[in-house]
Amino acid sequence: MTPRMTRVLLSVAAPVLALVAAFAITSAVLLVAGDPAGEVWATILSWPEPRNLVNIVNSATVLYLSGLAVAVGFRMNLFNIGVDGQYRIAAFVAAVVAGEAWLPGPLNAVLAILAAILVGAAWAGIAGLLRATRGVSEVISTIMLNFISTSIVAYSLRQVAVREEGSNIIGTKPIPESSRIPGFSISSEVSTDVYGFLLIAVLAGVGYWVALNRTRFGFDLRATGQSQTAAVASGVNVKKMTVTAMLVSGGLAGLVGLPILFGNAYSYGSTFQSGLGFAGIAIALLGRNHPIGIALGALLFAFLDEQSNPLQILVDVSPDIVKITQGIIVLTVVISYEVVRRYGQRLEQRQVAQALESSDNTKAEVRA
Amino acid sequence: MTDTSTTTAPAVRLVGIGKRFPGVIANDDVNIEVARGSIHAIVGENGAGKSTLMKILYGVQKPDAGTVEIDGAQVDLSSPADAIKAGVGMVFQHFMLADNLTVLENVVLGAERLHGIGAKAREEILRISDAYGLDIRPDQLVEALGVGDRQRVEILKVLYRGARTIILDEPTAVLVPQEVDELFGNLRELKSEGLAVIFISHKLDEVLSVADVVTVMRRGTTVDTVDPSSVNAHQLAELMVGSELPSPSTESSTVTDEVLISVNHLTLPSPDGRPLVDDVSFTIHRGEVLGIAGVEGNGQSELVEAIMGMLPRATGVVEVDGRDVSGLSTRHRREAGIGYIPADRHRHGLLLDAPLWENRVLGHQTRTPAAKGIFIDKGASRADTERIIEEYDVRTPGPDVLARALSGGNQQKLIVGREMSGDPILLIAAHPTRGVDVGAQAAIWDHIKDARRLGLAVLLISADLDELIGLSDRIQVILRGRLVGEFDPGHVTPEQLGSAMTGAGDKA
């Protein structure tokens, strides 16, 4: 086996190992609870219908953006727990802006997206500023800001809301037809489309990779994450970096709610999806802050969510079982990456040893 | 000694030890016997495998091959706790003491079961301190202690845990000569009480003066074990690296009368009164090396960090090449042409978990060859890392290896090479050859001398007085944050410098 192949195999082995372990533990939970583990898995692991596939891709798009937002913070050792609050306040503002339709057609959408990025960045920036100037842990402040964001959105929604006819649900003014982001259809049998925002998410992923791995900014950010003291000595202004990283993370968080807003809901209402920020933390961990890893993690979480929907009807098991699986995956991933890393190290050592034994002159030189 | 078992069984016997890392044989068939009641020195080039071997003996790393015997019994050490149980203790080069705790608290931390944390523990500490002449006061805050004192606390910590064999990895690198003498006094005391001491050092004169046995390692294996009275430093160096022992000496002066750096009234206030840097002023000319001599902890690191712009509370004026840089950030100062070799390479000099080429970029993020516009130029950085590896003889498989995988001395060589890149006009070098072997030390000195000839100004801080005297054109002594005297390296002796550094020669 070539060293390259070994490396590829090893890097695939870790997540596979984690999934197998997570499935085993979930099965044990099901068995202990007296539920039919076999049928549950048969349902979840069946190949999704085209309709479900669309749903999986769509919710993965949303989760992906959330994972990216969290990952930016992680690369600098910042724990942005506040993606949840950031995307909700940002999506709300975007909905208001788009609903008002100050600009015509697509320009209106662009304006709303920019507004969402700015609001998300500003909201996260508060935590960044507090950390940089007062040393307040961003974990605490972003959690607090989540509560405040929830309240502000609820309060403002009442101020601007229009009531949908014949229902109790209130929401912002719907986005005009011309400013919606069109989706694309993957099959004629399915009525729902894949979000057009998917392309923006892909661009965000590429941008994330380039910015972090190829630019000076990304280098400074990663250096600060690895060793703050060394970063300072190298000329990084850590306070500025903290604020900037939070701004970028919050800006990405501002995008999280937009696929739903522009591709499906068309207004921000009291039932707008929440909790996406917390899923992002798990997905960033799962994907090891790598843009492709995060994409796979988002797809996996979306897959589990979607496939668990019919569990209640088909086998009388609560779909919440996949939440347990998702939680366990995060744990097993952390463990299995470590196990595989150690195994890889041993393997490499053995190869070095073999290479040495087969060439006597090296040995002689070492003894010289 | 009456107990025959302790006199016959060696304190430590390592047989056929092997340890491999990816691409590197760190240890290969190492055999060492350390007798009870002796001081056993281990010397060898950077990357020879000394630290690895000691980590194996202390249970930090597991050997791939070979056996470890302690006091005649074969042991299997899988953690430092096992090693401590077997009576082996280790003092690392980087001390691991909590600054805001007292000596007593630091010593009992993690060993509360032995003698509690109260009167009995204090009694035991005082007993050990008396028995080995360590002169330790249990209630002092560690923060207030100098390097030499801290080291004694580390040794006491190890003894407190019942060690009968003590490993010291480069204990003298951070000490000034007086402190080295004190340390050696302590070691002789330990030896006479029947302990075994293993110590690693690159300073061969010291090794010869204190060791009973010297083992030489080369390329991962033990090449010879010699009696220090039968060799001199030259021969020892030849055994190690197969080359001559260098003697630092300033050839004809290259000092010009053009002032390149001037520092005026630099002061760093401290929250509790006495400033850490106290109204320091000096100038350095083009082509001049200004040496700063001082016992560690007298404001050297603060002085350096203030000049680098890392301490916003510092006041005073720093001018580089006629330009006031006092208001500039660290980055801008670096861009203005200041190179910086930090005293603590792990804290300030490296990203340990990043590849070498990224460490080449560190501190040069905005300049060629590391940067190209807003992007990092990976290709050019890697190529330049290869150049450093070549020119500075960094022993490593290549630029993609993680910095953590380099031996201490090789990490240092990489940093020196990096900071000399891009033609700095001022080099701030804190202990530039700390932890590097004699051969590499000579090479680094040559690099600095060459650059000086081309007009480099150097602020040199070193605990090694030979280095200071050999490289500097002028020497200033720093004591409690103040510059207290200037010496001409051509006429000063290490002893004179030593007493000025401790304030003993202070007539005022």
Ligand SMILES: Nc1ncnc2c1ncn2[C@@H]1O[C@H](COP(=O)(O)OP(=O)(O)OP(=O)(O)O)[C@@H](O)[C@H]1O
């Ligand atoms: N964790 C590691 N991973 C990979 N290689 C390592 C690791 N630790 C040490 N090495 C390699 O093993 C060799 C021996 O290193 P070691 O630290 O024992 O050297 P040393 O004799 O203590 O050198 P120095 O005098 O510079 O401290 C070096 O080539 C080093 O690069």
Ligand SMILES: [Mg+2]
């Ligand atoms: Mg070492």
